[in-house]
Amino acid sequence: MSSPKAARLQKVFPVDLEKFLPERVLKNYGKWVERRFHGSGIIEHISETGDRIFTVKVGMPPNARVSADTLDRLADVADELGIGAMRVTMAGNLEILTDSLDKAFKIKEAVEKMGFPVGGWGGSLWGINSCTAFLTCTTAVVDSPSITKALGDALAPYFKEQSLPAKLRIFVSGCPAMCAGGTAIDIAIVGQWGAPPRIREDVIGMCLPPPRALAKVQEGQIFLVQVCPTGALTLRREGDKVRLVLVGEKCINCARCKENCDAFDYEPENVGVAILVGGKMSNTGGGARLARVLVPWLPATPPRYEEVVAVVKHIIEVWRQHANPGERMADFIDRIGWTKFLELVGLKEMHEYYQKTPEFARTFLTFRGRGEIYRRLRDVL
């Protein structure tokens, strides 16, 4: 008989709708017919049974990090003024559920008193997704929660009021692994190495076969060599010794080596963020697409990240002033064209220069046409 702990091999999945869904939701499951908006952040869901649920959307701190105490206080609000239930959204917002508009406004008042903004619906900033970065991650090169905080402070009015042409979402990731949700979003901010990483000779042995084996094994069977998409990581024979080296001229700073082995290091002064624009996930407008690089590198200086905040505010302002109502960043850029967009932002000449550099061409050629050869959902619908 094995350990009683072996029972853990059958997971307890939270799948029982009866248990986890609020009663009022269960009663109206699949019966929703309409929704109405009552100012920013308050949404009325109307069921065919005549029941209503009002959700109040509350912005959470960066990386959706809350203390148990705060969460309990939010639960108190949901008990006193709501139907004893909340909902978390993928944007990291918290929706508190209630049954009347009057109570919804009271919830809004109560959470705003606690310091949390209400909003994030319609033509506004829907939230900023952030990866964990320096809070727990070993590979992040910039700290996305603090970038998110700096951006949130600057953009808070856009969350609370509907003063933008359409929905805006921002993802902030600490490294090219893009754990905050990738680049299929209006504005994506991604941590960059800036320069090829350095191998830490003292610890790289942990990620390689023992030296004797290394001398015999074929290069293509070394895990780190397999992981590198450009062949920048390669074995070099020096006398009777074999070493792993990084050929800087081939590196595209994709950070895959760092994701798989801790022995890669960087100089903080090279590190920065790239800003990408015009991606989206939804099939609305012109359909889902990945964002494009607008600014390949900017310094990321904690705690206020003035440079990043300035550029993001500028991008939003260009979009706000030139987009038609209801036009998301991606559809706006689609309509006016990328070149015109660059002109409006004031980066046209910069881009002409930047695209001619061999380092840029290297990344482009490595991933050329990587996704465009097969049909996407939008192409077939």
Add this chain to the structure above:
Amino acid sequence: MSAPRDLPPADVLLKRAEEMLSELEKGPWPSHVTELRKTRYPLYVYGVGLVARKSPWGPAAVKVEYLNTGVLSRWARDWVPGGGGEVHFRVFHTPGKFLKTDFVRKITKISRELGVGLIELVGQTGALVLNLTPETAEQMVDALREIGTDVGGSGDAIRALNACVGPALCEFALYDTLRWYAEFYKDKRVNDNIVTPSYPYKFKIKFSGCPMDCGRANRADLGFIGVWEGAPEVDQELLRKKVEVGEVDPEKLAADCPSGAITWDKEKKELKIDGTRCRKSMHCIRTAFPAVKPGKNKKIAVVVGGGSKGRFGPKLGWLIGYLSPDQVKDAIDLVFKVIGPWENEAQPKYRLGDYILHVGLDKFIEKAGIKLEGMPTSTAKNPDEVPYAVLPKEVRERFLQFAEQLKGRV
């Protein structure tokens, strides 16, 4: 990561870390630092990382018996004064991410008593993340299992599933995403592959009820997105009412359709939608619901190969066909058909999409033995622009035949 150059002595470093942290508590946006201060999370380590501009965490190895995924642990790097550790569990979120307050209180109780009082409400795969201490890890797993959830979803395994809220709170849901979510979890094979990491890389499965894709299925390795066939359904009577009271401007509705599929007949006061041109952008439905509704013939589009990490960079999924809303069992079988060739042949750290780019989508579908309704007969979209490739003999012969039959005719 090694110590950054010119790191100040410990006392100065900690002082500057504290300054940095208090700066992050200012401003109108809710602050994570303010929240972290209310917990037993080692905040100075984070502060030191900000000053050093390097992640202060290195990998550690906290093991929990019979728990192979979902536990992540870190040690502070040797240059962080005072050291410290950080361990967290990835916990399966509730269906639709609904949190009844009694459940919230159970979670906060566990977090306070067995953890450090810190909760990440939602991770980017849709997990609930709880910080803890290594000593309480064993107890915490059992406590979580007792309240009806569990720990898992990291490493090269099937990750926590993600579904949009679906019919629980949304009128647009075209299939029951939460029921699919539940059925997938109940399957023994899915359970076993969440428990034990054995794939080349992570594998994510996501469900979205409609083409607006709130579940981010288009970015999953395997995504299920609700769609319909043809044109949306129009209730002309109800629409006319909406037009009369000024809720809907039919001319604008027609003009704004991204597919250009809508025309408004002024005379008859009828909205016509050309089903062959409709690209399911949901514009008319969102504007005039319930007068304009999705079509009756509902289907689930299956997309494969999305993801943001991977050998060939970020990708969105490719469509491989359709299922019907009642084919949940077939969908679960499909998971393992899709995984089959990838698991056997892909290089380490290749996402499914990377593997597909390697072997070709058609070849992959053939190898996986996938048969779905509405499969594209040829998946290729663009001709290649590079004039060299390895060409099998039969390909060359076909082009030769093409030229042969032209001889003498032109």
